[in-house]
Amino acid sequence: MVKIIKLEPIAEEMAVLTNSNILSALLSKELNVLKECGGRGMCATCHVYIKDGMDALSGMSRREQRTLEVITTAKTTSRLACQAQILGNGVVVELPTGMYINAIDNVEALIGRRAEQNLLHPITGQVVVEEGKLITRSIINQLNETRLQVGDYLARTRGA
Structure with a gap:
């Protein structure tokens, strides 16, 4: 139906x-x-x-x-x-406003630029870079570390 x-x-x-x-x-x-x-x-x-x-x-x-x-x-x-x-x-x-970050490599090219829209953390949904603010290397490093932790977690829970 x-x-x-x-x-x-x-x-x-x-x-x-x-x-x-x-x-x-x-x-x-x-x-x-x-x-x-x-x-x-x-x-x-x-x-x-x-x-x-x-x-x-x-x-x-x-x-x-x-x-x-x-x-x-x-x-x-x-x-x-x-x-x-x-x-x-x-x-x-x-739909939430902003863009979830999943491709760190793509975002790395944006270091030093201003975010065109809010960038959201892939797990918490928290705004990590507000629209109009600079994207910094420290934010990218933090997200890359989180991505690795999430990847490990998902690998352990496959089939759960």
């Missing part, structure tokens, strides 16, 4: 299949959404806010709850797009 969801602030409305997750819907619109953990609910890179229709989504698993607990930008309306299945109509998804 087909359900309708809305994406804010890009003012897109789209039809999705019942039981598909929000991440699939976002990717079908060719939005640049990261999925560092491969859609297993273990990272924060597909974090979204539900403006309306929380009751039209699947319940939250314990894994999703634990992941959202570490996101500094999480609210009571937060969900992981990979985990939230669409069960009914009327879901309005708000």
Whole structure:
């Protein structure tokens, strides 16, 4: 069965299949959404806010709850797009402002430049470089260390 969801602030409305997750819907619109953990609910890179229709989504698993607990930008309306299945109509998804950092190599070329949009930490969702501020080498080094820790964690939890 087909359900309708809305994406804010890009003012897109789209039809999705019942039981598909929000991440699939976002990717079908060719939005640049990261999925560092491969859609297993273990990272924060597909974090979204539900403006309306929380009751039209699947319940939250314990894994999703634990992941959202570490996101500094999480609210009571937060969900992981990979985990939230669409069960009914009327879901309005708000995409977080900013860009999650996942490719340190790409960002290294930006050292000394001003961020064109907020750069978000891939795990916590915290703004690490505000829009208009300089991107520094120390921030990149900190993120590179975090990336290695996350890679180790994900490698240990494969199949979990």
